[in-house]
Each structure stands twice: as C-alpha cells, then as structure tokens.
Amino acid sequence: DVQLVESGGGLVQPGGSLRLTCVASGFTFSGDWVDWVRQAPGKGLEWVAHINGDGSQKYYGDSVKGRFTISRDNARNSLYLQMDSLRAEDTAVYYCARNRGYFALDIWGQGTMVTISS
Amino acid sequence: HSALTQPPSASGSPGQSVTISCTGTSSDVGAYNYVSWYQQHPGRAPKLMIYEVSKRPSGVPDRFSGSKSGNTASLTVSGLQAEDEADYYCTSFGYNRVFGGGTKLTVL
Numbered sequence: 731d732v733q734l735v736e737s738g739g740g741l742v743q744p745g746g747s748l749r750l751t752c753v754a755s756g757f758t759f760s761g762d763w764v765d766w767v768r769q770a771p772g773k774g775l776e777w778v779a780h781i782n783g784d785g786s787q788k789y790y791g792d793s794v795k796g797r798f799t800i801s802r803d804n805a806r807n808s809l810y811l812q813m814d815s816l817r818a819e820d821t822a823v824y825y826c827a828r829n830r831g832y833f834a835l836d837i838w839g840q841g842t843m844v845t846i847s848s
Numbered sequence: 849h850s851a852l853t854q855p856p857s858a859s860g861s862p863g864q865s866v867t868i869s870c871t872g873t874s875s876d877v878g879a880y881n882y883v884s885w886y887q888q889h890p891g892r893a894p895k896l897m898i899y900e901v902s903k904r905p906s907g908v909p910d911r912f913s914g915s916k917s918g919n920t921a922s923l924t925v926s927g928l929q930a931e932d933e934a935d936y937y938c939t940s941f942g943y944n945r946v947f948g949g950g951t952k953l954t955v956l
Contacts (some may be wrong), residue, residue: 767894767947774851775886775894775937777945791945825893832882832941834899841893 732756739842752809752826760804763829768822852948859954868951870921876942878919885923886937
C-alpha cells in the first residue's frame with residue numbers, strides 16, 4: 731500500500747523543540763517533493779514547508795521560517811521536521827503529504843498532534 | 849500572505865448540485881492552471897479530489913468536477929450524497945503556498 735506515517739508529536743513547553751518523522755512506503759519516495767501541512771484545532775489547513783527529492787531545495791511558510799527545518803533521508807524513506815522555539819500557536823495536527831507537482835498533494839499521512847503548553 | 853477566499857459554508861439536498869468558489873489573484877489562481885481541491889471529513893486527513901483545475905485522481909467519483917474563470921476557481925459536486933458532507937479546501941500553485949479558508953458542505 732502507498733502510505734505515509736507520521737510520528738513524534740506530543741506535549742512540549744513554549745520555547746521547546748520537537749522533531750517529527752514521516753516514513754513513506756509503497757512509492758519511490760526519493761523522486762518526489764514532500765510537504766508538511768498543519769491544522770490548528772478547529773481551524774483550516776496551513777502549509778508549513780516542502781522539500782524536493784534530493785533535499786537541495788527547501789521552502790518555508792512565513793510563520794515558521796527561521797524556527798523549523800525540513801529534511802529528508804531517502805535511504806530511510808523518511809521526512810523530518812525539526813521544530814525549535816515552539817510557540818502556543820504552533821499547536822496543531824501536523825500532516826506530511828506527497829506533492830505530485832504544482833502543490834497537488836495526493837498522498838497524506840494520518841497526522842501527528844503537537845501541543846505547545848506550559 | 850492572504851489565503852484564497854472561499855465561502856464558509858454551502859449546502860444542498862441529496863441529488864442536487866452545489867458549487868464552491870475559490871477566489872485568488874492574478875498571481876496564483878489567475879496565472880496558472882494548477883488549482884487543487886481537497887475533501888476533509890472530521891478527524892481525517894485531507895483527500896485530493898481535483899488537481900490542475902479539473903483533473904480527478906483515480907478513484908474520485910465523476911460527480912466531482914472543477915473549473916476556473918479568471919481569478920476564481922470552482923468545485924461542483926453533482927448528485928449530492930450524504931458522504932459528501934465534509935470540509936473542502938482549495939489551493940493554487942503560485943507565489944505563495946496557501947490554502948483557501950475552507951468551506952463546510954452540508955447535505956440537508
């Protein structure tokens with residue numbers, strides 16, 4: 731089956747750090763752009779970041795630029811999101827998704843919840 | 849950066865058709881034929897329903913169709929069914945990577 735599985739979410743204090751992981755299976759992961767998208771409780775979708783197939787191109791949303799880092803390990807079919815200097819407004823379900831091109835996200839993980847609270 | 853503009857809600861009776869709009873600018877929706885639409889049921893991950901304005905991924909019923917005119921894209925759901933009740937989001941390739949604010953579709 732083609733799938734993405736996220737992990738690493740949890741409860742963190744403001745100012746803390748967290749690393750999310752997304753493991754891909756069933757498709758050629760190394761050839762694809764992959765995105766992180768988040769959704770705060772009761773809110774809409776917000777694009778976070780994306781990375782190209784070989785990891786040489788990375789782009790970030792304004793709200794996370796300078797605090798979050800996207801990376802990947804194609805040998806492990808894995809995508810990562812290192813989140814530093816976390817704020818309460820980063821509380822959300824974080825999804826990874828394959829970008830089939832031109833921001834069409836055709837495979838999504840089930841999401842992992844990140845809660846920032848003291 | 850501004851999100852794409854969608855109506856907060858839409859509704860229709862079973863069997864009817866409903867259209868959801870997504871208004872952007874000449875830098876995104878108006879500039880490219882790369883509008884996508886996503887369906888999200890409560891507690892579930894989004895699902896790609898339409899890409900490149902009007903193309904359907906394998907497995908998406910042909911009751912779902914997309915179109916675009918100028919800076920506004922539209923998703924039409926024909927022959928409404930109870931399972932179509934969900935939130936719908938649009939996106940567009942462009943300068944900014946943004947989603948629409950979402951539209952809650954209610955099947956009456």
